[in-house]
Amino acid sequence: MSVIDPLPERAAETTPEHPWPVRVLSLKISDYVDRMSQLWVEGQVVQLTPRGATAFLTLRDPEVDMSLPVAVPMNAVKAMPVPLTQGARVVLQAKPTFWTRRGSLQLEARQIRPVGIGDLLARVEILKRTLAAEGLFDPQRKRPIPFLPGLVGLITGRASAAERDVVENARRRWPAVCFEVREVAVQGPGAVAEVVTALRELDADQAVEVIVIARGGGALEELLPFSNEAMVRAVAQARTPVISAIGHEVDQPLLDLVADWRASTPTDAGRRLVPDAAQERTAVTTGRARMVRALTRRVEAERRSLRSLRSRPVMADPVALVRLRRAEVEALRGRATTRIETRIQRADDQVAHLLRQVTALSPQSTLERGYAVVQHRDGRVVMDQHDVGIDELLRVRVARGDFGVRPVASSDELPELSDAPDDGRRDSAPGPSSARNRRKLPAAGRD
Structure with a gap:
């Protein structure tokens, strides 16, 4: 078992x-x-x-x-x-x-x-403060509405008066406007989910440039879905600008605060969506007329200015101004030439003066006055008689050429030569001493 x-x-x-x-x-x-x-x-x-x-x-x-x-x-x-x-x-x-x-x-x-209504309003107020603290109602995050959208997304009730108000008023102002309509429940338990789903579909469509959420007036309980936190956050996360057109002017659900623009009624939203074609046409016509008047005035002012310029004496003889400037240029050129020539002449005189000074102070001038330069074989100048040896070959440079000499005696041995005056004359009959001296002196330039 x-x-x-x-x-x-x-x-x-x-x-x-x-x-x-x-x-x-x-x-x-x-x-x-x-x-x-x-x-x-x-x-x-x-x-x-x-x-x-x-x-x-x-x-x-x-x-x-x-x-x-x-x-x-x-x-x-x-x-x-x-x-x-x-x-x-x-x-x-x-x-x-x-x-x-x-x-x-x-x-x-x-x-x-x-x-009670008071309880509902209190809860909406608490949610409003919470979302405001998060910055969802900040005006800086609101996006501008396109001036003339190519395609408008519309979320509204099925066959509702709000849809007619938006579409008819928009097309009355701009007949070519196009709509992408999503009909959803705008009250009751499924309103929030359907509106959020339609919003995300239109926001994902790249052709839709602005989205309108519209509903007619109603009791506070009927408008509560548009103060729902899920719907408010979905609008805040949307990429496309959103226009809120819920109820009447006195109604203000939280959707109005988070939307990029609030319309007081669906009719107001239709007017805000697109510009008035008649007004734009009038503005263009008025602008063109103002441009024509401004351009005409500008042309007339330029013509008067040209006439005034042509009436001046300088315009009667346009070459006169050129002649005056040419005379000024020629006078300046003459003055410049005179100054340059004067400076050149002064420079020539200064160069000649310096040349004369250099010539007067040059060694050649000293040699031409009868002096000579005596040098050793290595080129050193003889500065002292004791530096010269007997029979040392010396080079003597005079004014016109040079020659070699050899000393045969010192100055102490030839007192008569150093003391004898040189008057530039020679004895007709030289004595024995002079003959002897000539024999001792070798010929210039020979060893």
Whole structure:
């Protein structure tokens, strides 16, 4: 007889060999949910079905696509200060329950209360402050609207008056304007998701140059989707400039603050999208007329100036000014020539004077006065008689040439030669001493 293994007590103890059956899992979930305490939950009623003493409704989160079924006693529904309708925002006290057979979670409500307008406005104000602190409403991040967009993206309700207002007013001003229309739900539980999806599609289209989100007027609850955080952030992230045209002048959802331009009404958005063709045509015509007048005045002023210039004496004889300048140039040229010649003459005189000085101070002039230069064989000049040796060959340079000599005696041995006066005359009959001296002196230029 085989023994059946007991089932694991906890989920962490299950294994492929010891799994939980579905019924056990459902019972475990039911036990866990039953231990939860009552809680208050808020949402939007998207479906309401009364059945006897109980009303069944679907409570949806307005921020995301998520909902839960709720069972509410009809007594609690009838005790509400205002009738419960689809789309209403409510807060209810409920106890979560889990249906083991269907495997579904449901809320069993004890009380249900409507969310007041004051509460909604307070929540919108809190969201407004949060987004403003992040800089989503900063005017510096807003992009300019194109002057004449080639293709306009329009997000609006299906067959709505807002669509007609935008399209007709835009085409009335500029008939050639083109639209890419996305018809979506502009109120109710699916409004936010459909508007965001259409916005992203148009923003991805490179041909769309501006996007308009338009909706007619309505109650505050109907305009709440356009203050939804997901929609506001989607507009802030869009690459294409966005125009908000929601409700009337007094309505101001958060979409108006994050959009690049706010139109007071859909009609105002149609006027802002494109320029008025008639006004532009008038402006062009007026501009052309002003340009023609300005150009005509300028031409007339230039003609008067030319006539005034031609009437001047210098224009009667244009060469007169040239002659005057030519005379000035020739006078300056003559003065320059005279000064240059004077300077050259003075320089010539100075050169001649310096030449005479150099000539007078040159060694050649000294030689021409009867002096001679005596040099050793190595070129040294004889400065002292004691430097000269007997029979040393010396070179004597005179004014016209040179010759060689050899000393035969010192000055001490020839006193008569050094003391005898030189009067430039010779004795007709030289004595023996003179003859002797001539024999001692060798011929000039010979060793």
